[in-house]
Amino acid sequence: MFQEVQQFKADFFKALAHPLRIRILEVLSEGDKTVNEIQTLLGSEGSAVSQQLAILRGKNVVYGTKDGTSVIYSLRDPLIKELLQVARQIFDNHLVNAISMLESMKQN
Structure with a gap:
């Protein structure tokens, strides 16, 4: 069971491992x-958006509902919205931390 959870986490984070996919998720966090x-x-x-949506669908991160065409x-x-907020934090x-380190280096 532990290995399955670890594999799920690895696959889930792989699905997030692209800047356009992250941006798509941020947009979808605001609504469908x-x-x-x-x-x-x-x-x-x-084509780029559709390709990335297909990856996110394949990893069960997003889903699509048909509405006419x-x-x-x-x-x-x-909870994906919260995950993105935590990643931002x-x-x-x-x-x-990087700014603080640079400022301390300037003072020395």
């Missing part, structure tokens, strides 16, 4: 969107 809406918000071409994408788990902490 169609591919066209995601493209417009990201300023990215459709469109597919509306949603986060599979609302970790980034900010690293940035603060």
